[in-house]
Amino acid sequence: MSDGILVQQPSTVRPPSPRSPFITGLGIGQICSWGSLYYSFPLIAEAMRHDLGWSKTELYGAATLGLALAGLAAYPVGAAIDRGHGRLVMATGSVLAGVLLFAWSQVSGVLVFYLCAAGIGALQAATLYEPAFAVVARRTGAGHARSGITALTLWGGFASTVFIPLVQLLLDRYGWRDTLMVLGAINLVLCAGLYAGVINPGLDHPAEGHASSQDASRTTGSVVRWAMRQPVFWALAIAFTAYSATFSAFTFHLYPLLTERGLDSAAVVAAMAIIGPAQVAGRVVIWVLAPRASVRIIGSAIMLVFPVALLMLAELPPSFTLIAIVAALYGSANGIMTIVRGLSVPEMLTRQAYGSVNGALSAPSSVSRAIAPLGMAALWSATGSYDAVLLTLIAGTLVLAVSFWSAAILSRRAAQPVQVCHVQRSDLQR
Template identity: 55%
Template sequence: MRGVAAPASSGWFISALGAAQICSWGTLFYGFPLIAEAMRGELGWSKPTLYGAATLGMLLAGLAAYPVGAAIDRGHGRVLMSGASVIAGLLLAAWSQVEGLIAFYAILAVLGCMQAATLYEPAFAVIARRVGPMNARAGITALTLWGGFASTAFIPIIQFVIETQGWRGALLVMAAVNMAICGTLNFLAIDPSKDAPVHPAAAGAPPPAAGRAAVAAAMRKPAYWGLMLAWISFAFTFSSLTYHFFPLLLERGLDSLDAVAVLTVIGPAQVAGRILVVAFAPSAPVRSLGSAIVIVFPFSIIGFAIAPPELFVIAGVAAFYGAANGMITIVRGMAVPEMVTRDGYGAVNGSLIGPMNIMTALAPLGAALLWQASGGYGAVLAVILGGSVMLCAGFWFAAAQSKREGQQMAAKK
């Protein structure tokens, strides 16, 4: 008979998942802009061509998000996450050997599916399955504290390896990290036999909804659609900025060393933001916490647009942005059980993450095309600012609807 597992916020479980997240995010997400810039210089491929491959991969990641979440709800997290890490490593090794566009696009396409099975959302679902969705906040917060170091750790490392061994050598190092570290840690940390048993809410009550039934029930709630708009808008803002931040900073007048220094500020700032949540708002309702955080994004984008090209000034704006991004990750992990439904966490969250991943895919290519058409990043930043405003509108709507539903349920009791 299985018992409820110990809290997921401490011990080997979160530490191993967290270390794997650092390596997965650092190699599979933050490494792409650096590799792409090096490939552009050596192979002469255009920026839209390079980012088109990333777009294809993330489009497939969007399609994979729901089945990944549903599979984790059924207890397949260990095989899914560890296997995806190993396959991702093999794909990175294959990428290091590409000479033509067809092979490049094929590899990036499958690599996108591996991202859907290795980054935050599947790990959040694994934690929710271990301790139950309403008990997962501490574990999710702790995991994001680990993951916040990904850009700080890997951007300088990858840039150094590119400069010393070339982009092909850097990809081989990234491949080894995924296979040897991420695959092993995910396999050892995730043990389905330790997951908390799922019981009906009360004696004689029907079992909780799962899979498509849980998603269908969630879709009948306005808060679900507010979160959908918020997360799609966040994906547009975050992905456009992340994938273009390095060349944007170069265009603003910083040299490559200063640009890397600015990028490395974001990771510690994310961690600092999450620590602030733990210290000052550990039990604050997610709708209140998120409502205060989202307004930071428009002000950060304005800062990037108007700040003088001085290292410490832009680094300060990056810290402001990074702290908000770190905090919103916690909100994203707990928004479904606290604002929409406690049933079918992996499936419902996956149904929201799918469109978000699709926007994550489209945004960098769109930004690259706009940069090419306008001749600079000014227009790109203006559109990103619009996306950050939509993030605020969507989340505030979801928060208001969630509060109203909670009040209606309380009045019926």
């Protein structure tokens, strides 16, 4: 670094157990945040389409805008958490999300709907996995965050299982406006309460929490600049951007893609239902069988699964059995990929300024996740078939694999700055 060096501080603080109230509270909050802010949108949008007569383009354009705004917010949110403001960020984000859900329940025009839905999308940067991972890394120290992050993904994996049927039940009984009121209350009371209660900056790992705010800001900026000069950073950025684009496009277009290939809607829905449990199963396998395996090894192995699954879908005759196998493969790999994303920064790049560095990596991923479904829709419109879309998705998974493998190789040779306190060179020369 240009103005100082970093010296390791020993710590006797024991990281919280994955079963601790801290991880449990964050985990329950993640189920509710993911369920109310992310998984609920397609169901509510469909109900609004029937009630208000709006087009899918109008409805999903708001979600796209929100995801793009989340990408822009990712770095400042991560930097704020690195400065010790995790409780403020996540609790306030949930309060604002609750208020916007209440406002959304009263909309009758497209403009106000866009303001509400786009705002909720942007607040995902302050309430979903990335900020939660950063909070865990700050509490445990980035070098000890693995078990906490893995446990958190197990909790989050149940969000769709819990909230999709819950939201559908509420829609059937009370309609979309009252459903949004319930979701708003969940954010205001449960999510905000949990994040305010379990996130305590006073319990942060000593190496993370003892610098002054001015020193922390200067050190964070130096670490981010250092990280962005490393080839590993850009290889990971390309990999995660390709992954986010492929995942988003595949998720949004899977239903019409499969029906176009001749499967009936009941079979498609049944196959898609496999993806969620497969994600949790994949994470459990890593938790039980490979708790200490390098993220380089885990990530490098699962990179093969994505192109293989999509190639099977493209080349083999469509049947429910095939689609179920593809869904299981894709779901389990996707579940493990969430862990890989959460651990790649501390294990492959740097253990410092986790929130800021991870936020910088997440920004292009969020933007690609926002625009990929629209891009694939345009490609389908231009070609009149999902064949070109599927080939493009396969190409995206190959970019993902090659980029991550490159990052894994480069990270073995990368010199990582060691976490801790800022010490002026002049102090060491006395």
